Structure formats: C-alpha cells, structure tokens
Amino acid sequence: MSHPAIVKDNVAVITGGASGIGLAAAAAYARAGMKVCIADVDRERLADAATKLSSVTSATNVMTFAVDVSSAESVRELEHAVAAQFGGTDLLMNNAGIQPGSTLFGEPDNWQRVIAVNMWGIINGSRIFAPSMIARGKTGLIINTGSKQGITTPPGDPAYNVSKAGVKAITEALQHELRNTRDCRVTAHLLIPGFVFTGLTAKGRTEKPAGAWTPEQTVDFMLARLEVGDFYILCPDNDVPRALDEKRMQWAAGDIVENRPPLSR
Numbered sequence: 001m002s003h004p005a006i007v008k009d010n011v012a013v014i015t016g017g018a019s020g021i022g023l024a025a026a027a028a029y030a031r032a033g034m035k036v037c038i039a040d041v042d043r044e045r046l047a048d049a050a051t052k053l054s055s056v057t058s059a060t061n062v063m064t065f066a067v068d069v070s071s072a073e074s075v076r077e078l079e080h081a082v083a084a085q086f087g088g089t090d091l092l093m094n095n096a097g098i099q100p101g102s103t104l105f106g107e108p109d110n111w112q113r114v115i116a117v118n119m120w121g122i123i124n125g126s127r128i129f130a131p132s133m134i135a136r137g138k139t140g141l142i143i144n145t146g147s148k149q150g151i152t153t154p155p156g157d158p159a160y161n162v163s164k165a166g167v168k169a170i171t172e173a174l175q176h177e178l179r180n181t182r183d184c185r186v187t188a189h190l191l192i193p194g195f196v197f198t199g200l201t202a203k204g205r206t207e208k209p210a211g212a213w214t215p216e217q218t219v220d221f222m223l224a225r226l227e228v229g230d231f232y233i234l235c236p237d238n239d240v241p242r243a244l245d246e247k248r249m250q251w252a253a254g255d256i257v258e259n260r261p262p263l264s265r
C-alpha cells in the first residue's frame, strides 16, 4: 500500500462502509493505521461492522455515523462530525450504492431511489468534502465506486446503469476541477469492481458463485494500484460476457485493465 494518503493517523471516511466492499476497505485502511469513519444508512450493520473492525484496530480509531448519502444535509453533518472527532478527512470513499432493479416502463420509484443514492451520493460527497480536504493542504484521495454497467450499459436495470454512468461522469468532472484548483493536492480515482459477492449481489445465495471475487480481493486489487494522480481502476472481468467487452471504452485495453495513465496536470 503505497499511496501517501494511506498512512498512520490519517483519516478515511467510507460511505456504505458497514458492509461489502466498503467494510473491507475500512478494515484495510484501519490495518494501515488510519482512523476510519464508517458511514452508512443501516444502523444495525454499522454496529456489527464496528465490532468487526475492533479486531484490526483500537476502538478510538473507529467512528460510526448514520448517514443518508442522498441528502446533502446528512452528508454535511457527516463531514462536520468527522472534523470534530478526527480533525478532518484525508481519504473519502464514496461507495454507498443500491441496486433494487428497474425497467424503463416500470414504476419510477426505483429510478428515483437509485439516482438519489448512487448519483447524488457521489455528488454530495464530492461537493461537501472536497473543499475542506483541499484546505488541509495535504495529499488527499477521493475514491468513487462505479460499475462496469456504467460503461457497458447492458440491457436490464437501466436505472443502475444510468446512475453508474453518472458516477463516471461526476468523477471526471471532479478530476477536472481538482486539477484546476490552485495548491490542490487532492486527486480522484474511479474504482470499477468486477462481480463481487456481497449483500448487493447475493440475491439469496449463501455461497460465493464461482468466478465472483470477495470484497477483500477487490480491495487488495485496488490498494495495489493506488497512485498519486487521477486514475480509473478497472478490476478484471470475471462475469461480463465477452460480447460486452467489445463496448469497452478506448482506455480499456486487454483482458485486465489497470490504471489509466495520469491525466496531464
């Protein structure tokens, strides 16, 4: 783990941090000596997650916060609470996400929920945390969790696809604005996981399907590729049918696509 933001006593905030990829990331940051705030809408999961983290770090290095990322007010409270308890944020992982399913002709409720959580969550996190992270003057890192579905837009579940295509667009806007901010040492990465066995994808299964990754594998893959600069981290395909690969973006080359070259600064 070589990224200068991931060092002892720095502070990481992880939304959707009470389970799955977010919790695995929180555990990894805590193992590196960071103070971690896991922020999640699910209070029960938060309590369980804090117990799990107590096996990797001391209780004083862990903070939990009940947040609804779709609400700017709630995210603002989170930012203030982290500043009050830990002094500020060095790493923000905008990771909370839902996938209740949708069709274009179906009820609009899921559309609104998915866009509110998956897209507005990233907008709120970026807008509210970035200014204070920049003001710290330290190396800072924002990681947004996207999805291959935001790039390949397969048929089925269009609301999720749109929300994750939005995550990519918002991350690019964030990278652009950070690069154009004077004395800014904060950069942004887009994490694009493969098929990861979590509550989001379990759909009643208790056993990890062959080919799926664990959240820990995904986080290890990401950590090994974090560098200073603006990057996409695209995890290897494991479940995406070959035909969809043909729709890859031009920056995705080969079977395993790693960091996009740094954008010129």
Ligand code: NAI
Binding pocket: 015, 016, 017, 018, 019, 020, 021, 022, 039, 040, 041, 042, 045, 067, 068, 069, 070, 095, 096, 097, 098, 099, 117, 145, 146, 147, 148, 192, 193, 194, 195, 196, 197, 198, 199, 200, 201, 215
């Ligand atoms: P998960 O369901 O284990 O974790 C998501 C967490 O987000 C949950 O703890 C949930 O309570 C929380 N959350 C939901 N709505 C929230 C809200 N309004 N405010 C705050 N927290 C909220 O799922 P997983 O798989 O760990 O998902 C993490 C991210 O990874 C999501 O953005 C998901 O879309 C993305 N992803 C997951 C993939 C997979 O195969 N599992 C593949 C590609 C992307």
